[in-house]
Amino acid sequence: MTATAPATAALALGDDALVLSHRLGEWAGHAPVLEEEVALANIALDLLGQARVLLSMAGDEDELAYLREERAFRNLQLVEQPNGDFAHTIARQLYFSTYQQLLYTELAAGDGPFAPLAAKAVKEVAYHRDHAEQWTLRLGDGTELSQERMQQACDALWRFTGEMFQPVEGLDADWADMETRWLESMTDVLGRATLTVPEGPRSGAWSAGAGRQGLHTEPFGRMLAEMQHLHRSHPGASW
């Protein structure tokens, strides 16, 4: 890759997919029911496949995944947030997969370097988004307790959603339009789930666009330590 702009964008998209894939993988052995265990692992696998293609566009996939320090990662702060309870995981999925579907649909329609991957991934992401939406409806319009916890989760993660629409160098997309459509989609889904669209700011002065610039929240360092531990302890290990 000669130009730097596609590499920057490949890292941003690739790191989003890689980090969220790892977070979802943490549910293995802990999901509330077996079907969810399988669903979350399958979504994680789709994201890992996307991450491999994207990181390979920016360099050596293993080196990039396992040997970079925290500050070199370009993922959104949203995807690195801990799984929390099941509602938090679903809210994170709803926010992110809706964004990813909008972005990949735009990229797939263009003729840039990301079009082939986006055209493929957008079909997978449609299932991820549907999964998140179905759960949002069930939890929101469920019991008093499930609604309360789903609302708490939506509120807690809301402040990380503004960053998604900061333009990324090398990606040809109408960010403002995507943000409008993302907000419309949230209003629609949360409304049907009898939930309230959170009111707080969608980014803080301390965080706007920060993940894309390598600034991450505290739990990310611990996640990376676990993710990179094996490779760093046993370089070149294989089985």
Place this chain on the structure above:
Amino acid sequence: MVTATALEAELLELAGSVPDPELPVLTLQELGVLRAVHASGPDTVEVDLTPTYTGCPAIEAMSTDIERVLRAHGMREVTVRTVLSPAWSTDDITAEGRRKLQEFGIAPPRERHDTGPIPLTLGATRTLAEDTDPVRCPHCGSADTELLSRFSSTACKALRRCLSCREPFDHFKEL
């Protein structure tokens, strides 16, 4: 498509006859993942393979199997390339492939009538006899089936249950 030489046609058939590592009732040709074979010399060949899902781990086993079969046929240099575009769709599964899936106990994917990267419209979770295009139980043929999970034993399948014979089954979901 560029006209293939006799050698390329022969190699394409050989590579296409390799069984899918996860669904061994299907060949790679029936699954629709084998895109092209280019012979750049009498014993040098490049094979274009496309993954079903971006993260499908079976692609590595497929590549190894293709290399083995073509080497056994006298090819000294076999390169298997992964191509993403155009994106694979379940519509690429051949009619014979669909029939075999059904026989194997997996409900075949319904045909998609749209093309391109437009996101799927995902339908209702339960299908009924009066639906125009229901997911039928591969065991008893009933159209009255319901979705248990959009994700099953592999990324490409959904888990359903037949409401007539009560058997659970995998459905190769539309992509």
